[in-house]
Amino acid sequence: MAVLVTGGTGYIGSHTCVEFIQKGQELVILDNLCNSKAEVVDHIETLTGIRPRFYKADLLDIDAVKKVFDENDIDTVIHFAGLKAVGESVAKPLEYYTNNIVGTLNLLSEMRKHNCFNLIFSSSATVYGKPKTVPIKEDFELTTTNPYGTTKLYIEQILKDLCVSDNRFSVVLLRYFNPIGAHESGLLGDNPNGIPNNLMPYVTRVAKGILPHLNVFGNDYDTPDGTGVRDYIHVLDLASGHYAALKALSERGVHIYNLGTGNGYSVLDIINAFERVNDVKIPYQIAERRPGDIAECYADASKAEFELGWKAIRSLDDMCASAWNFEKNL
Numbered sequence: 478m479a480v481l482v483t484g485g486t487g488y489i490g491s492h493t494c495v496e497f498i499q500k501g502q503e504l505v506i507l508d509n510l511c512n513s514k515a516e517v518v519d520h521i522e523t524l525t526g527i528r529p530r531f532y533k534a535d536l537l538d539i540d541a542v543k544k545v546f547d548e549n550d551i552d553t554v555i556h557f558a559g560l561k562a563v564g565e566s567v568a569k570p571l572e573y574y575t576n577n578i579v580g581t582l583n584l585l586s587e588m589r590k591h592n593c594f595n596l597i598f599s600s601s602a603t604v605y606g607k608p609k610t611v612p613i614k615e616d617f618e619l620t621t622t623n624p625y626g627t628t629k630l631y632i633e634q635i636l637k638d639l640c641v642s643d644n645r646f647s648v649v650l651l652r653y654f655n656p657i658g659a660h661e662s663g664l665l666g667d668n669p670n671g672i673p674n675n676l677m678p679y680v681t682r683v684a685k686g687i688l689p690h691l692n693v694f695g696n697d698y699d700t701p702d703g704t705g706v707r708d709y710i711h712v713l714d715l716a717s718g719h720y721a722a723l724k725a726l727s728e729r730g731v732h733i734y735n736l737g738t739g740n741g742y743s744v745l746d747i748i749n750a751f752e753r754v755n756d757v758k759i760p761y762q763i764a765e766r767r768p769g770d771i772a773e774c775y776a777d778a779s780k781a782e783f784e785l786g787w788k789a790i791r792s793l794d795d796m797c798a799s800a801w802n803f804e805k806n807l
């Protein structure tokens with residue numbers, strides 16, 4: 478029996494593949510490489526000694542998805558594949574709804590046809606919109622501020638409806654907070670195509686001199702230093718969270734977990750930690766707030782600890798050091 482990892486050559490997917498292979502799990506990867514590179518499969522092999530079967534395929538191509546299920550004995554899917562840039566989703570909503578939602582519908586219909594009923598889905602803290610309080614618990618009100626977030630919210634609803642209609646399905650919705658950091662080998666990390674949307678790959682490119690400076694969007698938020706506060710989690714802790722989530726699949730229905738550390742760090746905290754740990758300078762400028770951004774967002778991750786026995790263990794210094802190690806290796 479194999480686990481299918483959609484988006485498995487991407488940032489979080491690749492680290493999760495390493496975690497699962499090291500735990501002895503057989504894997505199959507499907508990715509269309511729109512935001513990752515085929516050489517990631519080589520790196521996964523280097524790190525684990527095992528080369529997962531790789532299909533360069535698009536979830537929008539239902540025949541290609543069918544082929545993956547026909548050729549492999551898949552009992553569980555971890556579904557990372559999707560477009561994830563908030564700003565781009567505002568400019569290209571149709572592309573985001575089509576890619577993320579139609580891609581998921583194709584995946585689900587092939588899963589059901591092939592008697593595969595276990596799914597772990599990459600959701601996001603963005604489904605909490607502008608939370609009224611922090612830390613955020615799983616039962617908080619859900620709302621979104623951009624099309625990317627809405628694709629996550631709609632997919633969560635589709636999965637809930639599916640589980641009501643068909644009690645063979647077990648679904649885990651993992652709401653990630655802000656993954657940063659990289660594998661300690663320097664072989665895997667966050668290497669998006671084009672200008673990065675997220676903070677850390679932007680910081681590392683500024684550190685390397687590829688980008689001139691970092692824009693800090695707003696310094697007048699109601700936070701200790703005025704810059705936005707987020708819950709940064711090491712990508713390796715996130716990867717182990719997926720392995721822990723397998724436990725929840727043994728019970729039918731939908732299970733929802735926040736994956737975060739429960740600690741909030743500001744943008745200036747990240748810049749300062751990165752400079753101190755890596756002994757580099759990050760020139761930055763204060764820029765206008767971005768529409769839709771919120772002051773503070775961090776998790777109450779106690780449900781995952783209590784029910785899955787999972788807890789993030791890596792420090793902010795580890796996150797900064799590993800991210801820079803990866804960027805220097807590129």
Ligand SMILES: NC(=O)c1ccc[n+]([C@@H]2O[C@H](COP(=O)([O-])OP(=O)(O)OC[C@H]3O[C@@H](n4cnc5c(N)ncnc54)[C@H](O)[C@@H]3O)[C@@H](O)[C@H]2O)c1
Pocket residue numbers: 483484485486487488489490507508509510511512513534535536537556557558559560561576580599600601602653654655656675
């Ligand atoms: N990185 C974050 O900050 C973050 C936070 C919360 C949730 N998430 C979600 O986690 C998942 C993984 O994120 P990531 O940071 O690893 O992103 P990523 O872009 O590195 O990985 C996503 C992968 O999916 C592939 N892909 C996209 N559309 C596809 C399609 N139609 N068919 C096949 N492959 C396709 C891309 O080529 C890429 O390799 C995404 O669903 C994302 O929305 C990410």
